[in-house]
Amino acid sequence: MALLVMKFGGTSVATLDRIRRAAKRVGREVANGHEVIVIVSAMAGVTNELVGHVQETSPLFDAREYDAVVSSGENVTAGLMALTLQEMGIPARSWQGWQVPLQTTAAHAAARIERIPTDNLGAKFAEGMKVAVVAGFQGVSPEGRITTLGRGGSDTTAVAFAAAFGAERCDIYTDVDGIYTTDPRITRKARRLDRIAFEEMLELASLGAKVLQTRSVELAMRYGVRLRVLSSFEEGGDEAGTLVCREEDIVESNVVSGVAYSRDEAKMTLMSVADRPGIAASVFGPLAEAGVNVDMIVQNISEEGRTDITFSCPTDQVMRAERALNEAREHEAISFHDLVVDTEVCKVSVVGIGMRSHAGVASRMFRALSDEGINIKVITTSEIKVSVLVDRKYLELAVQALHNAFGLDRAPDAAQG
Incomplete structure (x- = not known):
């Protein structure tokens, strides 16, 4: 029996009515002869609320307890989805990450998936279960603690399950009906793509397109998981949405497939840096240690032993970058005349x-x-x-x-x- 993975994001399960709508979609796939693994996010707004509770309770929080709190939203959705399917007469059961178990690293709030054993779910499917509803975004550390995968982690959960179980396809249900050539809120001429290559989607996701989480696309490309992005609010057949697939599965495509943007960028320039072997490592080493995500880098031609180095980073990391660079100068690891910051790019x-x-x-x-x-x-x-x-x-x-x-x-x- 073919297996499908269906992932429903927060807006798709924001209310009981939307959970019922999603459950009907699952029911149709079961009626078509599929076994289904459903991955669910927390109901819209719940995770932000839980994060707020943690930060208000303990500004310097223990990451292990943070994970215990913020992962609870997915548990609620999974239970409600399983109950809804049962009311429809479909054999379904909810699963938390530790019950699968979805095994991760111990990096709380940013864990990475290491292994998904198929024995537990496989045994239940063999006993007649038709739908396994799995709480997305969460797993279990080697120490047996609950972990979370970071923002957008439910996408990664879904792709990882599709890879582990050899699913026919992984459907990602969102509040948009596919991948567009650019943000439709900016131009009404934006067109939905029928297909897009993994590499293109990976670039778009990393450059600011927020439909899919970057790590989920990386996993799909590595394991050849066919991804389909479609709306949970619109009806459509097997050709609905956008299929993310291998390049050879695309017959025709434009030279350029999409335009992406990132609004909150900053440009930082180190003026008149002493140009010597290893200077780049001396600049970007402290930035990496400070957790600054450097993107674009340009170094000018050296003149009289001095050069300028420009790089970009997210605006919310500017203060961290300034501190790291100034501390490096104080310790004489680097020498520069000035640090110019432009946060309006x-x-x-x-x-x-x-x-x-x-x-x-x-x-x-x-x-x-x-x-x-x-x-x-x-x-x-x-x-x-x-x-x-x-x-x-x-x-x-x-x-x-x-x-x-x-x-x-x-x-x-x-x-x-």
Whole structure:
């Protein structure tokens, strides 16, 4: 009997009515002959509320107790979903992470999945269970403590179960009906993609698209899990939503598949750094130790033994970065004249596997921004993406201009012409 994994996010299970709607979808798959593993998130808003309780109770909280509290929201949803399915006459049972057991590292609040044994759930399916409702986002450490996987961890849970059980497909139900060429809130011309390659989705997720968690896409690509993103609020057949799949499963695609953005970026420049062997390690080592997520990096040509180093990071990590760099200067690990910070920038990126075989993408991107009077502050490239930092006030204009420049409102065959 074929097995499906179906994941429902917080908005999809926000109320009892929405849980019933989701349960009906599960019931249809059971009626079609599938066994189903359902992964559920906490009801919308619950996790934020629980996090608030923890922070109010203990600002310097014990991460182990943090996990014990914030994981409870998924337990409630799993139990309610199982009860709803039982009321529909479907043999279902809820499972918490430790009952599976979903084995993780001991890094509380940011654990990584190490192994999912299939024995317990497999035995229950053999006994006649049709649906296993598993609390997403949570697992168990080697010490037997509850762990959580970080924000968006239920996506990762779902893909990991699909890989462990060899599922036919992993369906991710959200409040949007698929992956779009860009944020539809910015341009009405945004078009839903029927298919997108794992690599493209991974880049889009890491660059700011929030439909799928980055680690879930990494897992899907590694284990070849076919992912489908679709809306829990709209009806659709087997072709609904967007399929995230291998590149060879896509017949036609645009050179550029999507435009992503990250609004809350900062640009930091170390002015007149002493240029010597190992200087990059001396700069970025302290930043890494301070937990600063450095993204784009540019180093100017050295002149008279001095150089400038520019990098970007999230705006909420600027103070941490400043402290780390100033402490490194005090300890004479690095030498620089000034640290210039610009917190009014954003990152805009174009992504597409077609870039591998088509020249001129960067040129077209820069021309489109130039035509709108948008100055580029920093540029980075990879095999399938080009990213730029621009003033944040131009974010919407930049996204719209690039979406138009690459014809993303049109289907691949039309856009290529």
